[in-house]
Amino acid sequence: PGGAEAAVAAQAVQLCDQSISLLRNGATGREVYLIGTAHVSQLSAELVRDTIRRERPDTVMIELDKKRIKSSMGPKREEPQSVWQLLRSEFGRSGPSFGEKIKGFESGLIGMVIGGLYQKLNQMGFSSGQEFVVAVEEARALNATLVLGDRGVDKTLQRLQESLDESGWGAVKKFASVQSQTSNAALIASEVDGKGGLGGDKESLEKTIESLKERATVRELMGTLKESLPKVYQALIAERDAFMSESLLQAGGKRTVAVVGMAHLDGIEAYLQKQGYTMLPCKL
Numbered sequence: 001p002g003g004a005e006a007a008v009a010a011q012a013v014q015l016c017d018q019s020i021s022l023l024r025n026g027a028t029g030r031e032v033y034l035i036g037t038a039h040v041s042q043l044s045a046e047l048v049r050d051t052i053r054r055e056r057p058d059t060v061m062i063e064l065d066k067k068r069i070k071s072s073m074g075p076k077r078e079e080p081q082s083v084w085q086l087l088r089s090e091f092g093r094s095g096p097s098f099g100e101k102i103k104g105f106e107s108g109l110i111g112m113v114i115g116g117l118y119q120k121l122n123q124m125g126f127s128s129g130q131e132f133v134v135a136v137e138e139a140r141a142l143n144a145t146l147v148l149g150d151r152g153v154d155k156t157l158q159r160l161q162e163s164l165d166e167s168g169w170g171a172v173k174k175f176a177s178v179q180s181q182t183s184n185a186a187l188i189a190s191e192v193d194g195k196g197g198l199g200g201d202k203e204s205l206e207k208t209i210e211s212l213k214e215r216a217t218v219r220e221l222m223g224t225l226k227e228s229l230p231k232v233y234q235a236l237i238a239e240r241d242a243f244m245s246e247s248l249l250q251a252g253g254k255r256t257v258a259v260v261g262m263a264h265l266d267g268i269e270a271y272l273q274k275q276g277y278t279m280l281p282c283k284l
Contacts, residue, residue: 023277036262052138059253060139061147149247159235241267
């Protein structure tokens with residue numbers, strides 16, 4: 001009996017995790033479990049695995065598109081490792097106009113910077129995007145429908161580049177400078193670069209990543225981004241919130257587990273509630 005009570009208590013704690021939201025459509029009875037993750041958090045991957053195994057959904061949606069799932073699940077294709085390689089790749093293409101090649105180069109440069117950060121984290125022993133790998137594996141084990149719910153990454157990088165240009169690099173630098181002074185951002189930077197007093201301590205960085213996964217922390221950061229750089233917020237967060245929400249609505253099924261970055265939870269919840277879904281309290 002003691003073991004059974006402990007198991008029930010553990011399940012209740014997990015179901016009331018701030019990273020999970022449960023929404024139900026009163027008309028159809030369909031349930032959607034939204035799991036907000038940090039893309040380099042091992043605990044996020046474990047939460048995804050445990051939730052899918054417990055709830056046994058008929059549909060699993062992940063915050064990936066066709067291009068990103070290939071890079072996450074398949075053999076790694078060679079990406080430009082330098083600005084020179086990126087230039088040769090973009091301007092060596094036949095067909096696109098010069099202006100389109102410029103935009104392609106700028107978007108690729110942004111992607112290369114983001115990819116470099118995840119590469120450094122992987123070298124420290126983190127598995128970026130492991131929650132998506134787990135979600136795919138668990139969906140296959142259940143024979144559940146897998147939905148790639150995110151907008152194409154190339155379109156997102158293009159929109160990000162456009163929004164940065166429209167915002168002005170002065171505003172972008174100011175926002176980046178302010179954020180770099182926060183304790184969490186400064187700690188991550190020093191850990192990833194292997195500089196500063198902590199000298200690349202994986203355990204310390206892991207604790208910081210888990211703190212950044214806290215909903216209040218993410219909500220505060222997104223609020224600051226929306227206020228300081230509204231066009232960037234629109235391109236990077238709001239537009240994708242709407243896209244993934246529509247992917248969920250079109251997916252069908254009676255029970256869905258959706259795995260998305262924590263920054264998208266609020267937006268997807270709000271979108272679904274406008275479409276007849278109700279937020280439900282956690283199961284106790």
